[in-house]
Amino acid sequence: MKRQGPIILAFIVGMLMMIQFFTPWPRLQDVYNLFLDWKQVVLGFTYILGTWSLVRYHAKKIERRQENYPYSYVALAGLVVTVGAAAIWKTASGPYPWLFDYVQVPMQSTMFSLLAFFVASASYRAFRARTVNATLLLVAGCLVMLGRVSIGPYISGTLFGHEISLVQISDWVLNVPNLAAKRGIMIGVGLGMTATAIKIVLGIEQTYLGKTD
Amino acid sequence: MAFHDRLMSIDRRIIFLAVGLAVALPLIWPLGFPVEVSKETRDFYREIEALKPGDVILLSFDYEGDVMAEVDPMAVAVMNHAFTKGLKVVSLTTYAGGTGIAERILGQAGRIYGKTYGEDYVFLGYNPDWSGTILRLGESFKATYPTDQQGRSTSGLPLMQRVETYRDIGLIVSISGSALPEYWAIWAGGRYGAKVISGSTAIQAVLIYPYYQARQILGFLGGLKGAAEYETLIAKPGMGARGMDAQSIAHGLIVLFIIVGNLGYFLARRALRHGGTKAAGA
Numbered sequence: 001m002k003r004q005g006p007i008i009l010a011f012i013v014g015m016l017m018m019i020q021f022f023t024p025w026p027r028l029q030d031v032y033n034l035f036l037d038w039k040q041v042v043l044g045f046t047y048i049l050g051t052w053s054l055v056r057y058h059a060k061k062i063e064r065r066q067e068n069y070p071y072s073y074v075a076l077a078g079l080v081v082t083v084g085a086a087a088i089w090k091t092a093s094g095p096y097p098w099l100f101d102y103v104q105v106p107m108q109s110t111m112f113s114l115l116a117f118f119v120a121s122a123s124y125r126a127f128r129a130r131t132v133n134a135t136l137l138l139v140a141g142c143l144v145m146l147g148r149v150s151i152g153p154y155i156s157g158t159l160f161g162h163e164i165s166l167v168q169i170s171d172w173v174l175n176v177p178n179l180a181a182k183r184g185i186m187i188g189v190g191l192g193m194t195a196t197a198i199k200i201v202l203g204i205e206q207t208y209l210g211k212t213d
Numbered sequence: 214m215a216f217h218d219r220l221m222s223i224d225r226r227i228i229f230l231a232v233g234l235a236v237a238l239p240l241i242w243p244l245g246f247p248v249e250v251s252k253e254t255r256d257f258y259r260e261i262e263a264l265k266p267g268d269v270i271l272l273s274f275d276y277e278g279d280v281m282a283e284v285d286p287m288a289v290a291v292m293n294h295a296f297t298k299g300l301k302v303v304s305l306t307t308y309a310g311g312t313g314i315a316e317r318i319l320g321q322a323g324r325i326y327g328k329t330y331g332e333d334y335v336f337l338g339y340n341p342d343w344s345g346t347i348l349r350l351g352e353s354f355k356a357t358y359p360t361d362q363q364g365r366s367t368s369g370l371p372l373m374q375r376v377e378t379y380r381d382i383g384l385i386v387s388i389s390g391s392a393l394p395e396y397w398a399i400w401a402g403g404r405y406g407a408k409v410i411s412g413s414t415a416i417q418a419v420l421i422y423p424y425y426q427a428r429q430i431l432g433f434l435g436g437l438k439g440a441a442e443y444e445t446l447i448a449k450p451g452m453g454a455r456g457m458d459a460q461s462i463a464h465g466l467i468v469l470f471i472i473v474g475n476l477g478y479f480l481a482r483r484a485l486r487h488g489g490t491k492a493a494g495a
Contacts, residue, residue: 029352032352033349033352033353033356036345036348036349036352037349039342039344039345040340040341040342040345040346040349043341043342043345044341044342046341047341090363090364091312091313091316091362091363092316092320092362092363096313097313097316097317100278100310100312100313101313101317104278104310104313105278105281105313105314106278107278108277108278108279108281108310109278109279109281109282111279112279112280113282116232116236116463117228117229117232117233119467120228120229120231120232120463120466120467120470121225121228121229123467123470123471124223124228124467124470124471124473124474125474127471127474127475128474128475128478129475129478129479130478138471138475142468142471145464145467145468146464146465146468148415148435148436148438148464149438149457149460149461149464149465150246150247150248150249150438150441150457150458150461151246151461151462151464151465152461153247153249154246154247155465167249167251171251174419174422175422175426178419178422179422179423179426182419182420182422182423183423186423
């Protein structure tokens with residue numbers, strides 16, 4: 001029953017959700033809304049779980065004096081101060097907006113903007129026209145990079161006049177080969193998701209129960 | 214060291230310095246490159262322009278601080294456009310870190326255009342489950358968000374009395390640094406028939422094309438360029454237009470580094486071939 005229970009539950013819920021999608025019957029719509037509410041509640045609890053896990057991880061690190069453990073004090077202090085500020089003064093006033101604007105945002109922006117430096121360095125070192133495929137990737141990448149910024153039309157206008165437009169070439173790369181590849185992947189992913197969902201509903205796929213074979 | 218080796222081994226600190234200057238200098242001294250408006254941006258603009266004063270749009274802040282530099286100008290421009298046209302804005306965020314951003318942008322726009330909270334715009338806040346939120350809004354806004362971000366009952370807000378489901382929303386605008394616009398299109402658009410337009414980072418914009426071509430997303434802004442184009446259309450140049458110069462120079466520089474690296478690579482290969490031929494001849 002330990003194994004059959006979840007399988008039966010998955011079958012009933014899966015079938016119910018499938019049927020409600022195709023029927024306007026209000027009772028089933030109520031069930032659908034109830035399930036959406038449950039989903040939000042469950043996800044809300046994952047935040048509690050996540051916070052607990054974070055506190056436990058850093059507390060252990062401090063307790064065992066592991067490498068770089070002083071940073072764990074910073075992480076825990078950040079958690080307490082931010083949550084405390086939002087709980088006491090709410091998010092629109094008090095220290096929370098300041099913490100958000102002058103601590104969180106600059107840190108997140110800094111991490112993300114480092115990409116520009118690493119992308120520049122990595123593309124200089126790795127983008128080599130060694131094979132035909134690599135050359136195609138390199139040329140397409142450069143054309144899109146230039147075609148998607150204002151300097152693109154300026155360069156193509158200066159070099160080739162109005163005969164060739166980098167913007168049009170970049171648009172073609174995005175609208176034809178990129179679109180075809182993306183659409184193919186999406187259809188494949190969609191079919192895979194449908195197949196997996198059917199397998200879970202029918203009890204064929206049981207890895208979510210911890211069964212590995 | 215041979216010339217081709219020098220071309221292939223530029224110190225990374227020089228590259229970092231060059232990129233830093235390429236980004237910083239145009240922000241300090243704007244170059245004013247002309248902005249050519251793309252069809253995607255024009256369609257984005259047209260969808261908002263087609264709404265009548267008093268219509269309600271749903272603006273979703275689907276991003277956090279990391280991509281703010283790229284997509285914030287889009288959200289600011291949408292608010293400028295919406296309030297200039299007299300549209301009402303119901304707003305939410307699907308990211309915990311999006312609350313601060315949304316409150317700042319909505320508050321600023323409200324002050325500039327003299328709009329009243331609750332009547333002209335509302336910020337519903339953040340719900341932990343974005344997929345459930347998108348689906349649930351199709352059934353009931355007030356049941357999904359019984360209170361707004363500041364804990365006020367949504368039933369008591371005049372604007373929210375006009376909004377029950379997506380049927381009461383003229384247009385959904387998802388400003389994002391992730392794949393969220395796709396889900397707005399699939400669930401809000403596909404299941405509930407809502408009209409969706411989006412603004413994404415340049416890297417995510419590439420993923421929007423299939424939805425745009427299938428008219429599931431009716432228009433979109435791609436990266437800072439999209440923001441700059443949109444600012445041009447609404448005649449309110451902002452950070453999008455200013456950032457475009459920096460991004461243009463940075464992209465040009467990266468392409469230049471790629472060309473230099475490949476030039477070194479081909480010269481090295483040629484030297485190796487010639488060296489090999491000479492050795493064979495000897």
